[in-house]
Amino acid sequence: MNTLLSALAAIVLLCVTPPGIGTARAAEVTVAVAANFSVPMRRIAAAFEADTGHKATLAFGSTGRFYAQIRNGAPFDLLLAADDETPARLEREGAGVAGSRFTYATGQLVLWSRQPGVVDERGEVLRSGRFERLALADPKLAPYGRAAVQTLASLGLLDALRPTFVQGESIAQAHQFVASGNATLGFVALSQVMADGRVGEGSAWRVPAGLHEPIRQDALLLVRGRDNPAATGLLQYLRGDKARTIILGHGYTF
């Protein structure tokens, strides 16, 4: 028991020890990042750190949870949301810096199956009835889920296909349902199935933008990061060419 206690004490001490003094001059930014943007953001953060010497700490999660955490004092300097409503709401409620909000990426919805030949290039498979389960993100929680529902409504298929829905709490989970084969096909983000600039595995249909409202993902500088040069720097960096090339390469547009 004593050894256990001392081991625990050692862990606690390690956790509270301040970071190295050498990094004290470069600023540090803590960013809340929408889960669907995690892969490009890791690369952008690495480039940002290399170019500026600042340090970016990334936390990935759902935008709704970030909202609750930020409203309750979470130590984030910057929010990269999965939608445009949450940042607007935080700005309105005084948790964000007025005027700092902008769209850093627009998401692309795809209908995807991990099996080749299941999803055709025009999404006709949706009318075929040749599948038992259609995965999507919960439309109440995730913008990609809402876009999926809007797409089905535009196609006049919403009521017919509703019994086949299996909903993930996030777009990441919807992807997992399809990737594990538990659902034959599903609506996911293009960024999730893209490798080397094209759809890596299986078959996919890029849902035309006209079938749903655009999935605008907005960034917001939070009050805590107002005077943090790393936070304002990263916000600026996201608009730069280097970041934009990475963002485009992962299936987003602007």
Place this chain on the structure above:
Amino acid sequence: MATPFELGAEALQAIRLTLLLATLTTLALLVLATPLAWWLAHTRSRWRAPVGALVTLPLVLPPTVLGFYLLVAMGPDGPLGQLTQALGWGVLSFTFGGLLLGSIVFSLPFAVQPIQNAFESIGSRPLEVAATLRAHPLDAFFTVALPQARGGLVTAAILAFAHTVGEFGVVLMIGGNIPGQTRVVSTLIYGHVEAMEYAQAHLLAGGMLAFSFVVLLALAWVRRSAGRVLP
């Protein structure tokens, strides 16, 4: 939209489903865990330690890990999925049956351990006495061992029930949030919080808090009265 002080149809459906899931899980676990606990309490087999560890595994594994493996195992390519498809049941993920299976696995240690402890504290003496009185071993088990272990059985039932009601990570992974099938109270609360519907979330979460407190209180009473009866 429900007002802050009124449960909507969605919430009532989720509560009904949660109670059904917890009841069936508890019944299934009492049937499964009792012989397993008996074996663990009395065997001298070298399999005792590995089986005991396996039973305890859900206690320490993060529910998302368990849920993820269940999802993969139940999927069309997984071993469980292959089996259920061969039996003509289809794939279990995103069904109430799949959720029930997941809950049984998830709550197994909560049912086995109290029963095992009860059997161990009874020891083999009463059963040896019963055997000298020419009681058949199975007879002795039902008339001597089970009644004496009732404190452990009640504790197991309460814990399994409460733990299933509070189950979240596994449901999230294998459920698919289908109303009336796999949308239980805990995932509904999560949905409300994520959707910033805090009034509904508060109502359900507060109910869950009160329920859990009452369960633990009941457990303390059971333990005290069982302590008086047992030697």
